[in-house]
Amino acid sequence: MQLTVTYDLRAPDFGTGRSELYAAALDQVGWADDLGFDVVGLGEHHSADDGYNPSSLVVASAMAARTRSIKLRTSVLLAPLYDPVKLAEDAAVTQILSGGRLLLGIGAGYRPSEFETFGRRLQDRWRVMGETCEFLRLAWQGKEFEWQGRRCLVTPTPEPFAPPIILGGSSAAAARRAAHIADGWFPPLDLSLWQPYRDECIALGKADPGAYPVHGPIFLWVTRDPEKAWQQLMPHILHQLQSYSEWTIEAFGRPAGPYAGSISTETVRNSAAYTVLTPEQTLQLASTLGEHSVFYLNPLLAGIDPALSWEMLKLYEREVHPYIRTVAQAG
Numbered sequence: 001m002q003l004t005v006t007y008d009l010r011a012p013d014f015g016t017g018r019s020e021l022y023a024a025a026l027d028q029v030g031w032a033d034d035l036g037f038d039v040v041g042l043g044e045h046h047s048a049d050d051g052y053n054p055s056s057l058v059v060a061s062a063m064a065a066r067t068r069s070i071k072l073r074t075s076v077l078l079a080p081l082y083d084p085v086k087l088a089e090d091a092a093v094t095q096i097l098s099g100g101r102l103l104l105g106i107g108a109g110y111r112p113s114e115f116e117t118f119g120r121r122l123q124d125r126w127r128v129m130g131e132t133c134e135f136l137r138l139a140w141q142g143k144e145f146e147w148q149g150r151r152c153l154v155t156p157t158p159e160p161f162a163p164p165i166i167l168g169g170s171s172a173a174a175a176r177r178a179a180h181i182a183d184g185w186f187p188p189l190d191l192s193l194w195q196p197y198r199d200e201c202i203a204l205g206k207a208d209p210g211a212y213p214v215h216g217p218i219f220l221w222v223t224r225d226p227e228k229a230w231q232q233l234m235p236h237i238l239h240q241l242q243s244y245s246e247w248t249i250e251a252f253g254r255p256a257g258p259y260a261g262s263i264s265t266e267t268v269r270n271s272a273a274y275t276v277l278t279p280e281q282t283l284q285l286a287s288t289l290g291e292h293s294v295f296y297l298n299p300l301l302a303g304i305d306p307a308l309s310w311e312m313l314k315l316y317e318r319e320v321h322p323y324i325r326t327v328a329q330a331g
Contacts, residue, residue: 015303024306076107107168287331
């Protein structure tokens with residue numbers, strides 16, 4: 001079972017202030033590293049009213065300084081909005097600072113306002129994604145090369161090795177593209193998008209990436225009082241869902257994704273994506289997920305009070321963590 005902690009560092013007006021939120025995230029990832037969590041996932045968006053983290057590599061570098069073994073995954077960095085030279089440099093430095101723990105997840109983006117802010121064309125994003133992967137592989141060799149009519153030399157080179165490039169996306173075409181140009185595929189928790197990637201890898205003669213792991217809820221909260229916790233957490237969950245709904249309306253002219261157009265306290269509580277459980281129920285979930293799975297904690301979702309968050313994490317540490325991998329393996 002892969003243990004993952006995630007942060008998007010949204011700070012809506014009704015939640016925790018931004019400085020306190022960032023400080024708490026650094027402390028919490030140190031806690032997760034000490035416990036043996038495997039991955040920290042860092043989202044990225046730009047021009048968000050709630051300040052959604054726009055600088056995933058900066059945050060990853062800060063977290064690298066507070067940790068020893070946890071992998072640092074951008075999930076996902078919006079590559080078409082970056083200058084490729086600067087992206088190659090910053091990713092190389094993050095890889096050096098972390099001792100080789102960066103997982104460079106990159107995506108194409110979808111919000112027109114983000115592309116307008118950066119002076120980029122939304123319709124070019126998939127072409128730029130392919131070019132970015134090609135550029136990074138050339139840049140990280142540490143040799144001078146020609147790129148679009150100019151000479152380039154990018155230093156330093158990443159150490160101890162180049163970070164794996166993991167492509168994100170939400171279509172079968174993107175999955176097949178990842179098999180050709182990336183080192184991995186990061187679908188949006190959608191089993192149907194894994195098989196096209198796996199089939200294409202095999203067709204290309206690459207190693208079989210294996211079956212898609214079972215994923216737990218994207219938000220899980222451990223508590224002794226689920227009803228009280230739901231009341232405390234609901235404004236933060238609804239804010240996240242409403243924000244994504246508004247972004248997809250901006251991009252596609254209609255709400256898209258889970259619960260789009262039907263966001264309410266009732267739909268959240270009846271969903272499988274947002275879950276509030278007792279420690280015993282959490283271990284039952286781990287048994288159901290099994291060993292080939294991913295377990296998520298998202299302790300500061302949309303500005304949750306760090307004090308409340310720490311209360312949850314300490315309960316998890318005492319009553320869930322000592323048993324979770326054993327229970328998952330047995331399941």
